[in-house]
Amino acid sequence: MEESCNSTVQVLRESSADKENLSSFEPPTKKIKLTDAFSEGKSKLEDRLSGILCCAVCLDLPNCCYQCSNGHLMCAGCFNHLLADARIKDETATCPNCRTEINRTICIRNLAVEKAVSELPSDCAFCNQNLPRYQLDYHQKEQCQERPCSCRYARIGCHWEGPFHEVAEHERNCIHPRKTGEEVMSSLEVIDVQKQEEQKLYSDIFALLSFEKITFNDLQLKPFRTDDFITRLYYETTRFTAFSQQWVVRANINSDLKNPTHTVNRSLSYQLVVKTKLTAPMNMYFLALSGPFGGIKMKSKIYSFEFTAENAETGYVDLPIDSVECNKLLASKTINFRLVMFQVTK
Ligand SMILES: [Zn+2]
Ligand SMILES: [Zn+2]
Ligand SMILES: [Zn+2]
Ligand SMILES: [Zn+2]
Numbered sequence: 001m002e003e004s005c006n007s008t009v010q011v012l013r014e015s016s017a018d019k020e021n022l023s024s025f026e027p028p029t030k031k032i033k034l035t036d037a038f039s040e041g042k043s044k045l046e047d048r049l050s051g052i053l054c055c056a057v058c059l060d061l062p063n064c065c066y067q068c069s070n071g072h073l074m075c076a077g078c079f080n081h082l083l084a085d086a087r088i089k090d091e092t093a094t095c096p097n098c099r100t101e102i103n104r105t106i107c108i109r110n111l112a113v114e115k116a117v118s119e120l121p122s123d124c125a126f127c128n129q130n131l132p133r134y135q136l137d138y139h140q141k142e143q144c145q146e147r148p149c150s151c152r153y154a155r156i157g158c159h160w161e162g163p164f165h166e167v168a169e170h171e172r173n174c175i176h177p178r179k180t181g182e183e184v185m186s187s188l189e190v191i192d193v194q195k196q197e198e199q200k201l202y203s204d205i206f207a208l209l210s211f212e213k214i215t216f217n218d219l220q221l222k223p224f225r226t227d228d229f230i231t232r233l234y235y236e237t238t239r240f241t242a243f244s245q246q247w248v249v250r251a252n253i254n255s256d257l258k259n260p261t262h263t264v265n266r267s268l269s270y271q272l273v274v275k276t277k278l279t280a281p282m283n284m285y286f287l288a289l290s291g292p293f294g295g296i297k298m299k300s301k302i303y304s305f306e307f308t309a310e311n312a313e314t315g316y317v318d319l320p321i322d323s324v325e326c327n328k329l330l331a332s333k334t335i336n337f338r339l340v341m342f343q344v345t346k
Contacts, residue, residue, distance in 0.1 A: 046120050053113050053120075056097050057082070058334040061120065061133075064293070065113045068095035068102050073113060077293030077336040081220040085238050088246075125324070126163070153177055157187030204302055208285055213343035215242045218291050221251050221270075221335040235335060239275055242341050243282070246275040249339060252316065253326070266326040269316040272339070274307045282307040283344035288319055291338030296325050298337070 055062050055075035062075035072095050074082070082102065086093035093102045100106075118134035126146035131139055140147055145165040151158040152167075153176035160170050176184075208214075221235035233253035239246045251270040272286055283306050290298045299320040305311075319337075 049116065049120060053117050056095070060333060061117045063114065063117065065110045065117070066102075066107045067110045067113075068098065069100055069106055070095065070098045072097040073110060074102075074107075075293070077218075077220060077334065079107065080218055080293060081238075081334075081336075084218070084240065088239050088241060151176070155187070155191060156184045201300060201302070205287070205300065208287075208302065208342045211285075211342045212345050213243060214340065216338055216340040217242060218293060218336065218338050219249055221249065221337070223333075224250075243343055245278070245282070248273050248275060251319065251335070266323050268319040268321060268326050268335075270319050271314045271316050272305070273313040275312075278307055278309050278312070283346075285342040285344070287340045287342075289338040289340060291336060293336040294338070296321060296328060296337075298325075 050061060053061060053065075053073065055065075055078050056072050057074055057078035060075060062073065064076035066074050066076060066079040068074070074096075079102070082096070083093045083104070094100060095102050119132050121130045122133045122136055123130055124136065124139055124144055124146075126140060126144050126148070129139070129144070146163045148161060149164045149167050151160040151174055152171055153174050154160075156176050156179065158174055158176040160174065162170060217240045219237040219240060221237055224234045224236040235251040235253075237249045239248055241247070249270055249272055251268055253266055253268055270288065272284075274282070283304070285302055285304045287300055287302050288298060289300065290296050301318060301320045303314065303317050305314045
């Protein structure tokens, strides 16, 4: 019988991500589940190691790992978040396990954990092959026979997409190289429009970078539940400071759907909310990036909004990531990203 080589942590994540209780990500229950699996004696060495090497806060396996003076592990995203959170509340940051003080001088990186984690097995998303984590990226980009590819004639209008091992066969039979210049023209026009949009985005970003007031925060979205929205998947950051005001970001999954847990296509949208009462309007541009702890591919999209005392929150705007990335995000329980904010000064 073929047994899954997934770590217990990943197995639990996948199963909970697929079921309806997506919003009930509480570390204690997960810990109980882990212990159960161990006591049943079913777990493999890598499962037990995952339980030991995971971040004390989000229970993910850390790519970059810090430890408190008693040796409790935290991923860089959670560590950063704990420090930022304490700063806002004007408290001393403490280890979530043992409550000793944590800061950038006391806490050190733990390279042994980082290296051990990179050796733990994980599954390729396309072919299910079991590989050490550090090989996964290269495998999925360059080696996997099942990785999604498009036709080399995509630029002249072929929309074929399929696994890598079918590309050669398709391209031999593809009708697009035999089309006339006239027929190819319309596809080129579509590409021109896309390129112009990209170009505009870049010039907009450069224009924003010349603004007088720019700030950024590395934020962490965590699941959040209200009675009204029990079936929806809501996330919220803790408060953060920008331009002397306090803000939060809220996010939700498939905000356009009634029951987002019933689809495999996921999208994520977010809103920016100012929590302090504004005395004068604030004209802001903002942009979400994956940031140093994110690890997800995000396309940039700029939004603008005028915050006033009456208008303290933006509508939900798209976090431009595709469904695969979104599911990856959900599986990782906390969502790290960087929010860059630009204030228009008059
Ligand atoms: Zn963490
Ligand atoms: Zn500790
Ligand atoms: Zn693969
Ligand atoms: Zn083709």
